[in-house]
Amino acid sequence: MKVCSIAAPATAEEAEAIQDALRPRLDLTGPGPRDPALVAGVDVAYADDLLAAAVVVLDGTTLDVVEQVTAPGRPAFGYVPGLLAFRELPSLVEALERLTVTPDLIVCDGYGLAHPRRFGLACHLGVLTGLPTIGVGKTAFVGSFEPPGRDRGSWSDLLLDGQVVGRVLRTRDDVKPVFVSVGHRVDLETACHDVLALTPRHRLPETTRAADRLSRSALKAALAASA
DNA sequence: GCGACAG
DNA sequence: ATCTTGTCGC
Numbered sequence: 001m002k003v004c005s006i007a008a009p010a011t012a013e014e015a016e017a018i019q020d021a022l023r024p025r026l027d028l029t030g031p032g033p034r035d036p037a038l039v040a041g042v043d044v045a046y047a048d049d050l051l052a053a054a055v056v057v058l059d060g061t062t063l064d065v066v067e068q069v070t071a072p073g074r075p076a077f078g079y080v081p082g083l084l085a086f087r088e089l090p091s092l093v094e095a096l097e098r099l100t101v102t103p104d105l106i107v108c109d110g111y112g113l114a115h116p117r118r119f120g121l122a123c124h125l126g127v128l129t130g131l132p133t134i135g136v137g138k139t140a141f142v143g144s145f146e147p148p149g150r151d152r153g154s155w156s157d158l159l160l161d162g163q164v165v166g167r168v169l170r171t172r173d174d175v176k177p178v179f180v181s182v183g184h185r186v187d188l189e190t191a192c193h194d195v196l197a198l199t200p201r202h203r204l205p206e207t208t209r210a211a212d213r214l215s216r217s218a219l220k221a222a223l224a225a226s227a
Numbered sequence: 228g229c230g231a232c233a234g
Numbered sequence: 235a236t237c238t239t240g241t242c243g244c
């Protein structure tokens with residue numbers, strides 16, 4: 001598939017300006033794909049100054065792997081909270097362009113709208129691909145919230161500056177919840193529905209689990225090749 | 228001013 | 235993210 005490349009800022013100030021410039025391109029209309037036929041998971045693994053980006057496309061119904069691609073590379077930017085996209089997206093875009101199928105939804109590791117400038121990794125990837133995207137974070141980043149109920153499916157608002165920017169969603173009974181926020185062309189209700197469909201037995205979506213495993217094995221291969 | 232801070 | 239043993243539970 002064709003994906004726009006990501007700008008390569010030299011400083012944090014430049015990176016923030018790029019996020020502010022792209023934010024107006026976000027489509028927050030929704031509702032977006034409910035029970036999408038093809039769902040992609042993306043992730044990046046690191047070791048020293050090497051990294052491996054991975055994309056895994058699953059059948060949304062059976063959760064079987066349909067296609068998977070990787071791209072080795074170097075971190076394009078230091079890790080700065082709020083600017084994660086500039087570190088991971090260059091290699092992720094490269095991997096996505098090797099995809100022969102077009103997913104109906106992309107599930108990102110991290111945040112979307114729940115971001116200091118309302119433009120997290122999931123939003124950025126949505127604008128670059130033009131596809132529906134959502135962010136699923138494992139730990140708190142921005143926003144305040146009350147713990148959701150203990151049952152799977154329970155959730156609470158993630159609030160930032162008095163606005164609802166995401167949901168803290170319980171995907172398994174009595175297990176630490178995940179942080180869901182929309183990226184592009186999906187509403188929060190649909191995003192949470194889709195996350196629950198992707199978590200029939202684990203806390204994290206099958207898409208992120210598959211992409212995580214693939215990125216780690218691709219990283220091992222890259223390390224072996226460079227040695 | 229100080230601390231916290233997706234991956 | 236990554237460095238790391240054993241251990242509890244499905």
